[in-house]
Amino acid sequence: MSILIFDSGVGGFSVCQAISKTLPKLTLHYCMDNQLLPYGEQPSQIIIQRVSQLANKLVAKLKPRLLVIACNTASTIVLPTLRTQLNIPVVGVVPAVKPAAENSKNNHIALLATPATVTRQYTETLINDYAKNCRVDLIGSTRLVEQAENLLRGKNIDLKILRDELQVIHQNATTPDQLVLGCTHFPLLAEYIQQVLPQGTRLLDSGNAIARRVDYLLQQNPLFHKNSNQQKQPAQFFFTGEQVSIAGLEKFLWDNNYQQIHQVII
Known part of the structure; x- marks a missing residue:
């Protein structure tokens, strides 16, 4: 059994x-729309159009049992459209604001x-x-998306960029005791952000x-129970940008059984 995971870039790898x-036996097909990366800088209507086109095309091709939109930006605007177009469940990403607020000891969190x-x-x-x-500090960053993309391609993380992007946390009398990583790229940087x-x-x-x-x-x-004992099938990896954009990802792709890599033209 397979599902399809979609993101603008490599952030969905954390998902x-x-x-x-x-679900270790589940085949995870993956599509990244790296031609339009980062989604956080794109108009809503463009994102809806792109995600709808790609999702419909790949769902028809792969016949997955479920679609995950592993992108916070896309999840905030495209889920209603996809759920009317597709006959499979569509799962989006919701920032972990609720557990952060519930776990905060000082009623101060950041997103x-x-x-x-x-x-x-x-x-x-x-x-x-x-x-x-709670007091909620909102921090918007495109540069950290770029840092996560660089990390998966074997490049070094620039801690100065992380400090600059997160400096607001240090500028108040109190500091948040919970930081919600509201973009799927950011868990890839967790150990560096923590520093x-x-x-x-x-x-x-x-x-x-x-x-x-x-x-x-x-x-x-x-079918999930019927196929539970079947051998895991090779996954397929799709991208929309230049082939060079996935250079350096080979270890991740092969470690996760991605043996077929395709460019999608829309």
């Missing part, structure tokens, strides 16, 4: 890792996401619903919650 731990995510009504509603008793945070600030992301949701939805499918 792949969480799902693989929960680190793309500039688009932190300014959308979706995020404001999430905060009002689940963190209205530039105040002592005691905890990182939260949505990877495990997504894995649990995928597991729950697949359990409702009779």
Whole structure:
């Protein structure tokens, strides 16, 4: 059995890792729209159009049992459209604002996401619903998306860039004790982000919650139990940009059984 994971770049790899731990026999096809990376700087209508085209094309080709939109920016705007177009479950990414607020000891949390995510009504509603008793610092960063992309290609992380992007956390009388990683790229940088945070600030992301949701939805499918003993099939990896854009990712791709790599033209 297979599912399709979609992101603008390599951020969805953090979601792949969480799902693989929960469902090790599941085949995870992956598509990254690196031609339009980063999504956080794109108009909403362009994102809806691109994701819809790519998702419909690949779902028809691969016949996955479920689609994961492993991109916070896309999840805030494209899920309703996809759910009317596709006849399979579509899982999105929700920033872990609710558990951050519940776990905060000083009622001060921060959300680190793309500039688009932190300014959308979706995020404001999430905060009002689940963190209205907390101070919430909103930090939008495209540069950290670029750092995560560089990391997966074997380049060094520039801690000065991380400090500059997160400096607002150090500028207040109190510091947040919970930092929500509201972009799937950012868990890839977790160990580096932790180095530039105040002592005691905890990182939260949505990877495990997504894995649990995928597991729950697949359990409702009779074919999931019927195929549970079948050997895991090779996964397919799709990209929309230049071939050079995936240089350096070979170890990740082969370690995760991606033996067929294709460029998608739309």
